[in-house]
Amino acid sequence: MTAKPGVDAGPPHTATVVARTQESPSIFTLQVRFDDAATQAAYRFAPGQFNMLYLFGVGEVPVSIMSDPGDRSGIGHTIRALGRVTQGLAALQSGDKVGLRGPFGRGWPLQEIGGNDIVLVTGGLGCAPVVSVIHYILKRRERYGKLVIIQGVKHTEDLIWREQYDRWARLPDTQVLVAASEGAALWPWHVGRVTELFGLAQFNPACASAMMCGPEGMMRAAADSLLQRGLPESRLFLSMERNMQCAVGRCGHCQLGGSFVCRNGPVFSWGQVKSLLAHRGF
Amino acid sequence: MFTQPEQTGFLPLVQLSALVSRLMTLGYQCLGPTVENGAIVMRELSKPDGLPRGLQAEQAPGHYRLRRDPHNRYFAWANGPQAIKPQTFAPTESLWRVARDDAGALKFTAVLPSSPAQAIIGVRACDLAALALQDAHFLREGRHDAHYAHRREKMFLVAVQCAEPGATCFCASTGDGPTPTVGYDISLAELEAGFVAVAGSAKGQAVLDLLNLSPATPQQIEAAQQQGQDAAASQTRSLPVRNLRDVLMSQLEHPRWDEVATRCLACGNCTAVCPTCFCHAEMDVPSLDGQTSEHERKWDSCFGESHGHLHGTNVRPDIRSRYRQWLTHKLATWHDQFGRSGCVGCGRCIAWCPVGIDLTEEVAALTANKVQA
Numbered sequence: 001m002t003a004k005p006g007v008d009a010g011p012p013h014t015a016t017v018v019a020r021t022q023e024s025p026s027i028f029t030l031q032v033r034f035d036d037a038a039t040q041a042a043y044r045f046a047p048g049q050f051n052m053l054y055l056f057g058v059g060e061v062p063v064s065i066m067s068d069p070g071d072r073s074g075i076g077h078t079i080r081a082l083g084r085v086t087q088g089l090a091a092l093q094s095g096d097k098v099g100l101r102g103p104f105g106r107g108w109p110l111q112e113i114g115g116n117d118i119v120l121v122t123g124g125l126g127c128a129p130v131v132s133v134i135h136y137i138l139k140r141r142e143r144y145g146k147l148v149i150i151q152g153v154k155h156t157e158d159l160i161w162r163e164q165y166d167r168w169a170r171l172p173d174t175q176v177l178v179a180a181s182e183g184a185a186l187w188p189w190h191v192g193r194v195t196e197l198f199g200l201a202q203f204n205p206a207c208a209s210a211m212m213c214g215p216e217g218m219m220r221a222a223a224d225s226l227l228q229r230g231l232p233e234s235r236l237f238l239s240m241e242r243n244m245q246c247a248v249g250r251c252g253h254c255q256l257g258g259s260f261v262c263r264n265g266p267v268f269s270w271g272q273v274k275s276l277l278a279h280r281g282f
Numbered sequence: 283m284f285t286q287p288e289q290t291g292f293l294p295l296v297q298l299s300a301l302v303s304r305l306m307t308l309g310y311q312c313l314g315p316t317v318e319n320g321a322i323v324m325r326e327l328s329k330p331d332g333l334p335r336g337l338q339a340e341q342a343p344g345h346y347r348l349r350r351d352p353h354n355r356y357f358a359w360a361n362g363p364q365a366i367k368p369q370t371f372a373p374t375e376s377l378w379r380v381a382r383d384d385a386g387a388l389k390f391t392a393v394l395p396s397s398p399a400q401a402i403i404g405v406r407a408c409d410l411a412a413l414a415l416q417d418a419h420f421l422r423e424g425r426h427d428a429h430y431a432h433r434r435e436k437m438f439l440v441a442v443q444c445a446e447p448g449a450t451c452f453c454a455s456t457g458d459g460p461t462p463t464v465g466y467d468i469s470l471a472e473l474e475a476g477f478v479a480v481a482g483s484a485k486g487q488a489v490l491d492l493l494n495l496s497p498a499t500p501q502q503i504e505a506a507q508q509q510g511q512d513a514a515a516s517q518t519r520s521l522p523v524r525n526l527r528d529v530l531m532s533q534l535e536h537p538r539w540d541e542v543a544t545r546c547l548a549c550g551n552c553t554a555v556c557p558t559c560f561c562h563a564e565m566d567v568p569s570l571d572g573q574t575s576e577h578e579r580k581w582d583s584c585f586g587e588s589h590g591h592l593h594g595t596n597v598r599p600d601i602r603s604r605y606r607q608w609l610t611h612k613l614a615t616w617h618d619q620f621g622r623s624g625c626v627g628c629g630r631c632i633a634w635c636p637v638g639i640d641l642t643e644e645v646a647a648l649t650a651n652k653v654q655a
Contacts, residue, residue: 009427010577011378011390056382057568057575082593097388099380243591245564250420250427252561252582253589255611257531258618279534281603 012099046107054099123214152194205230291495322362344638365557407459412557450629550583
């Protein structure tokens with residue numbers, strides 16, 4: 001909730017892929033820089049915001065920014081190859097050109113929740129917006145209390161950045177709880193629903209904040225559990241996803257009730273969206 | 283309007299073409315009612331005296347027919363399938379284009395429309411209310427949509443009071459008609475011998491001044507006022523209250539949504555004819571030689587399969603949730619976004635629905651015993 005919402009309706013700026021990492025068979029990360037040095041130097045974002053990445057002749061997709069706002073070397077986007085644009089983006093290599101505009105929307109309230117214990121809940125592959133928060137907090141560890149990372153995946157191979165979770169689990173005041181619905185050999189974490197892990201999370205509800213991203217059913221279950229443990233609704237935040245085509249609150253696809261997710265979100269407080277999340281189809 | 287005699291002129295019937303002629307002389311491309319495929323649409327007028335006369339639009343759920351007006355008036359037709367939305371928010375247009383050279387470098391260029399200043403003759407009160415809502419969306423403070431603004435800023439609007447609302451009209455209950463009150467440059471009320479004319483802007487007044495109209499008589503002004511009141515009283519459809527936000531949002535699991543979904547074809551006609559719907563898709567149209575690509579926007583509908591698409595799934599996979607999305611956005615959450623309902627009572631969604639789904643009937647079913655008018 002720090003950076004002002006973007007109003008860059010296009011056309012995009014030219015940008016270059018400076019690094020590409022394959023994270024899993026279908027997930028990859030593109031590190032991108034604006035070609036214009038002044039644009040790159042002026043670019044600022046808050047964790048939780050997103051960019052529109054454009055692939056020549058195919059179109060644009062919204063992608064949340066997963067790199068650290070202090071990292072001036074490039075802007076990181078972790079993407080799952082799924083649709084026409086993302087499958088095309090998956091084929092890009094270092095040096096290839098894309099279009100880029102952003103950042104858009106409202107990020108996580110990382111200033112407001114300073115000093116709190118932090119509970120991060122992610123499910124499935126929607127982890128990039130939350131992983132950016134983990135990196136952000138670990139780099140500024142003294143500003144926050146305990147850190148609880150809860151991640152649920154369906155299959156064990158869906159957990160990308162697996163070695164990071166191992167590393168985080170060894171850090172002081174940091175608890176990592178991972179669950180896969182379907183287990184596999186050498187899987188060190190819980191097998192079962194991620195909701196079964198909420199009870200193990202160690203935090204002080206009186207001075208904690210939680211941030212969630214992932215399937216809505218999982219977020220509803222997580223919210224129930226966290227609120228039941230005494231976390232106030234005003235300190236429970238989630239990142240919403242909807243179809244986005246313009247990113248500036250015009251095209252109408254991302255509407256969630258009266259909110260435009262691209263402009264009023266993607267990060268919302270639980271109270272803002274809970275009534276609609278109770279109904280399928282919004 | 284039509285209340286201050288000193289500012290109200292009278293334009294004899296034969297002088298209507300003089301008004302159009304003046305606007306043409308001022309350089310406006312003039313659009314006016316034209317019969318096309320059995321319906322009234324707004325098209326460019328090639329000459330000042332070409333306006334159709336003596337037509338009424340008979341409307342009912344799923345029904346629109348032109349018929350003769352026994353009084354041979356110019357503006358006895360209530361409305362046609364489109365308001366003035368296509369003139370400001372183009373159904374399809376290019377937003378920007380990109381060229382790729384042999385080395386793979388991309389060059390982006392903004393594309394701006396080059397449309398002329400338009401004067402539209404025969405705009406209804408509901409159309410003006412809808413235009414104000416489109417303005418609120420596309421010209422939001424600090425977020426001007428350049429394409430919309432380009433056409434909107436140059437527009438000259440000649441409004442007409444509705445004397446003969448269609449059976450599908452309910453603008454009186456939404457508070458948007460049938461007499462135009464704001465948003466026009468010139469407003470006309472058609473009487474037997476001519477038009478009571480009033481300006482709503484400085485540029486409208488300048489045009490009226492050029493016509494040297496004699497002042498309207500108190501009797502003519504009173505007749506225009508009475509005509510508006512009679513037109514309002516003749517409307518048979520209505521919404522129960524102006525703000526349905528809380529009551530509709532409390533009925534999200536009402537069985538009526540399932541019932542209407544068995545009739546709704548999800549064709550999107552209602553959203554295409556709605557003067558306030560603003561959803562649009564953005565898409566790339568690459569050239570055949572692969573060197574350039576146009577990034578276009580095109581009207582979209584929340585009834586379509588792709589509207590709720592979300593990486594491999596669909597937020598609204600069924601017609602029930604799409605109809606509910608449309609109706610609750612239009613009548614409920616629109617209040618959160620724009621401070622009023624998104625419905626201006628034009629009734630187009632009723633007339634142009636191929637199966638005759640009636641928004642007012644659906645609202646009545648969804649809110650039965652929940653609101654007091």
